[in-house]
Amino acid sequence: NAGVMQNPRHLVRRRGQEARLRCSPMKGHSHVYWYRQLPEEGLKFMVYLQKENIIDESGMPKERFSAEFPKEGPSILRIQQVVRGDSAAYFCASSLNRDSNEKLFFGSGTQLSVL
Amino acid sequence: DAKTTQPNSMESNEEEPVHLPCNHSTISGTDYIHWYRQLPSQGPEYVIHGLTSNVNNRMASLAIAEDRKSSTLILHRATLRDAAVYYCILSALLQGAQKLVFGQGTRLTINP
Numbered sequence: 097n098a099g100v101m102q103n104p105r106h107l108v109r110r111r112g113q114e115a116r117l118r119c120s121p122m123k124g125h126s127h128v129y130w131y132r133q134l135p136e137e138g139l140k141f142m143v144y145l146q147k148e149n150i151i152d153e154s155g156m157p158k159e160r161f162s163a164e165f166p167k168e169g170p171s172i173l174r175i176q177q178v179v180r181g182d183s184a185a186y187f188c189a190s191s192l193n194r195d196s197n198e199k200l201f202f203g204s205g206t207q208l209s210v211l
Numbered sequence: 212d213a214k215t216t217q218p219n220s221m222e223s224n225e226e227e228p229v230h231l232p233c234n235h236s237t238i239s240g241t242d243y244i245h246w247y248r249q250l251p252s253q254g255p256e257y258v259i260h261g262l263t264s265n266v267n268n269r270m271a272s273l274a275i276a277e278d279r280k281s282s283t284l285i286l287h288r289a290t291l292r293d294a295a296v297y298y299c300i301l302s303a304l305l306q307g308a309q310k311l312v313f314g315q316g317t318r319l320t321i322n323p
Contacts, residue, residue: 100254131313138298139255139313152310187254197243197262197302200311202254 098123100190101170102203110211115175115182117206121190128171129189129200130163139187145171146194175208183210215299220318223289231284231317233299238279243302245311246273246284248295255298255313258284294321 101120109115121128126147131139144152145165156163160178165171175182185207189200216234223229235244246258259266259273261282266273272285286293298316 129310138315139249141310141312144310189254197260199257199260200247200255202256205254 100188100201100203102186102188102206104206105204106207106209108209108211109178111179112177115178115208117173117175117186117188117208118170119173119188119190119203120170121188122201125190125192125201127191127194128165129191130171130173131187131189133185133187133205135184142173151194178208178210180210183208215301215314217297217299217314217317219315220320222320222322224322225291226288229286229289229293229319229321231286231297231299231319232281233283234281235299235301236280238301244273244275244279244282245300245302246271247298247300247311247313248293249298249316250292250295258297260302289319289321291321291323294319 100122103118107115128145130142132142133139140155142155143163145163147165148167160176162174173186185205187202187205189202191198191200243260243262245260247255248258249255259268259271261273261275265275274283296316296318298313300311300313302311
């Protein structure tokens with residue numbers, strides 16, 4: 097009964113490098129959500145994906161950020177050419193359905209630090 | 212997105228009940244009221260949700276006003292492990308997605 101698994105737990109990158117954050121949803125869940133939490137702030141929605149499809153990316157920065165959820169394997173949040181302002185905790189959540197009364201199950205997050 | 216208003220912080224004593232209020236005066240008829248909490252250095256954790264009727268589960272109770280413009284999360288007997296930020300969120304299908312929009316939440320401190 098593994099929950100939502102995110103790795104790595106901590107990721108350190110230098111400015112200009114790429115960051116790849118992985119998220120394996122709960123077994124049987126095909127809906128994945130990514131959130132970002134800046135220090136001392138609330139969680140901000142980034143993107144919602146179903147298998148092989150991006151459904152809502154209204155919270156994603158227009159440049160450098162991309163997300164995918166392939167048919168096989170984990171969902172990936174990719175940040176190219178990272179900058180110091182990308183330092184944050186990135187949380188992934190999954191759900192069984194997309195109904196408005198559906199629970200979201202969150203992972204423990206990836207703490208990204210950009211030097 | 213419908214907005215919620217919560218106090219920034221609250222404090223309570225161990226083994227006493229805690230009532231966490233939330234105002235959502237612009238709630239629509241199809242919005243569910245969700246509560247999540249976030250312990251330090253962890254991801255958010257589902258607590259409870261409801262639509263119109265009061266709800267109980269093993270973690271907490273949710274009391275929803277008759278006009279649905281406010282709700283209260285009730286922790287019946289707080290423990291030190293209940294110290295967290297509690298988020299009250301209205302959930303609706305937006306652009307085909309069940310999107311939870313988190314506010315600032317209420318930081319709950321429990322005194323031993």
